[in-house]
Amino acid sequence: MGLGGCIILIAAGAILTFATDWEMQGVNLDLVGVIFMIVGLIGVATFSSIAKRRRVVVPPNTPVIDEGRHPGRRDGYSDGYGA
Template sequence: MGIGSGIVLFVIGAILAFAVDVDLGGMINLSLIGYILMTAGIIVFLLSLVLTLRRRSTVSTSRTAVDPVNGEAVTTRRTADNGDTLI
């Protein structure tokens, strides 16, 4: 679920809460369902926004050493982004 899903839930909830005026015999309260959907939409929107805008951390390590066998310089570079390691 993303930002769009949160907006859709909020809009459907607002329509049910404010625009629909149907009497279902007291069995189902559409206004209450609308408010619940609006609250769920806000929560989904905020969670998606926080996860999308979360700061990504990048760690880079570069090391150079001399190979004792043939005397060549060996460079090792590792880059990690959110726990992934590339060699």
């Protein structure tokens, strides 16, 4: 389940808990909404911790290779103007 699914669970849980007044025999919709919100929050926390581990960080001391300009080569774009 991705981040979008977790947010949908949180929203559906909030709607069931706070915005409805339905009565169902044998089902407490307030409790179902709270469970949806808790599962959504756990999913967001899990997703963010996995995404944090996957993030690639380039070391700050990586050399930058500058090819520079070739003075004899003129392709119309190397001097900043169009062709």
